[in-house]
Amino acid sequence: MKKLLYLLTLSSFLLSSTFLAPGAQAATKLKVGIAYDIGGPGDKSLNDSASAGLTRSKKAFSISTVEVTATVGTPAERETRLRFLLAQGCNPIIVIGYRYAETLKKIAAENPNVSFAIVNNATVDLLNVASLVFGTNQSAYLAGAAASLASKTGKIGYIGSANPPAFDSQESGFVAGVKATNSNASLSIKYLQDPSSFSGYSDPTEAKAVAMAMIASGVDVIYSAADGSTAGTLAAITGKKAWMIGSDSDQYLMASASQRKNILSSTIKRVDIAVYDFISTSVQGSTVNDVLDSQAGIYGRLYNLKASGVELAYSGGFLNSYKSKLNTIKSGIASGKIVVPTDGFVK
Template sequence: MVTTVVLATSACGSGDDTDAPSNSTTRTTVRIGLAYDIGGRGDKSFNDAAAAGLDRAKQELDVQTKDVEAQKAETEEEKYARLKLLCQAGYDAVIAVGFTYAGADPAAGPMARAAGECPDTRFAIVDDPSVTAANVANLVFADEQGSFLVGAAAALKSPAGHVGFVGGCAVDVIKRFQAGYEAGARAVRPDIEIDTHYLSTPAQGCSGFNAPAAGRSAAEAMYDRGADVVYHAAGSSGIGVFQAAKAKGRWAIGVDSDQHEVVPPNLREVIITSMVKRVDVAVFDFVKTVVENRFKPGVTTFDLKMDGVGYATSGGRVADVAPRLEQFKKQIIDGAITVPTRPAD
């Protein structure tokens, strides 16, 4: 089977290399390629955070960039081909946004294959620590720590003592969000009721990250059962969670970006906070290491101490509980609280 991948810039036009870059040894401008996860630029969440980091690097570091979209239900072969074509086109560094680029077998998946066949290209994979190679940097986050804080916020703002969690795909990285959220909620209220629902599985291609209708349905069911706050870690499906909160007159919590600032205005009123995951910082910092010839392979974890995760305050809806959240934050940074990375059985 022959797989064809077209290196087109994203619909929003952030890429500026319309033609493949020259491989001339005389060029000095660093060129960065970025491959999105499912949902792509415009998802108001994970991918948009990566896009913000790329855009900042283009502006501040004078690099040239190209960002390319993923397709629904694509195969690992197609993901590999996208990464391979970026390095073959002469990009100095290639960033893969999302754990799906690791593949089912990280030693032989899309990222490992592309990195092995392009040893002179520096790669980064966001949200996956499992791919190991001398030319691969793993940019990961303490998702559980940020989720602990918004879990505490949910419990503090929940009159019913009943909250929910909607995950985009039943994989380890999203289960870290669930684990932290549950731990934070129970740190405030040990008897709190927590509903959990995953929209997809790896066998379904993790399609739940781009299924707003499914997100809405899952959240509506939780609200109907009595939950008054629902947190999503579901990419663009989160819009459906916010729509459900609006329809039911309840609260929701966003993820990755400060979603109060990026969703349509009619949905802002339902978002009490967001778990902010600084994918933009990770992408920008990686590009900077490439530009400054400081590339370092292996895992870098962006945690609370590094300001890699946190919670948003836009809208002022957590102002009354912020002192308690800051207390929890300090305890986590100081090591007084260890946040679990796996949900309790």
């Protein structure tokens, strides 16, 4: 009953003045607002990928854009950024990162005729908010399998930004992939900060220290799921007899020639596709509203392996000898034969 009521209300929302008929919408130039998380474009992570999706959209559609970036990451600052986009007349508005969730819930409730999307979060249960989330537990599982296949010592490391166990499914997916491939492998798991701090998302100095300690203990493959801190992991591992697996974007393509020698792979989160999809549907006078959790009233889209929303990079060719095995695992995950553990949509 709740689902039916929600869908009826959603239908009414789509017919409201917020969303014009496709012809009328095409005649009205959209002003798209985007609020990046800490680090902004140039972070070699989610913000960069979101920026790529925005750039693609600008080439494909007649839209204008306004871009802002969180710098200190406080709720007050995030609210200021979103209110600035509203004052500029932006509709739709896209926010990058789960840390915007509470602020977005407040702002979106106050502005029901503005369409919003949030990347990496599925907790905002409002009609005008689309949750764009990723099956990164699945790509992390592939990364774990790759790490086990490539490791010579059987000692594997995982570095995360912060330790919020309520939603971090990258760790659980990675550990499962490692153990399913080599049950004798040992794991060293370290987080840079606890959830109360934002510094772990952009602390390459700490990431470098953690990675160096891991390498000294015999770890020869490190999965760095550490957002903007990953540069520190790469700095520690460059020139050593060890590998790094990056996250979110293909780190190999953004690295120097000397750094590339130590980048085994990366898990890729196609935020660019999600941003483009959302803008594309807005241009057509609609929104992204797949069912994510009908009981909680969460709608948007899940980008997993089956939907080509996450993937494992093969740049550099270092995984080519394992590609057949990894493709078999990938097919098993996509088909549901391999069930990957998860603690949520967000990471």
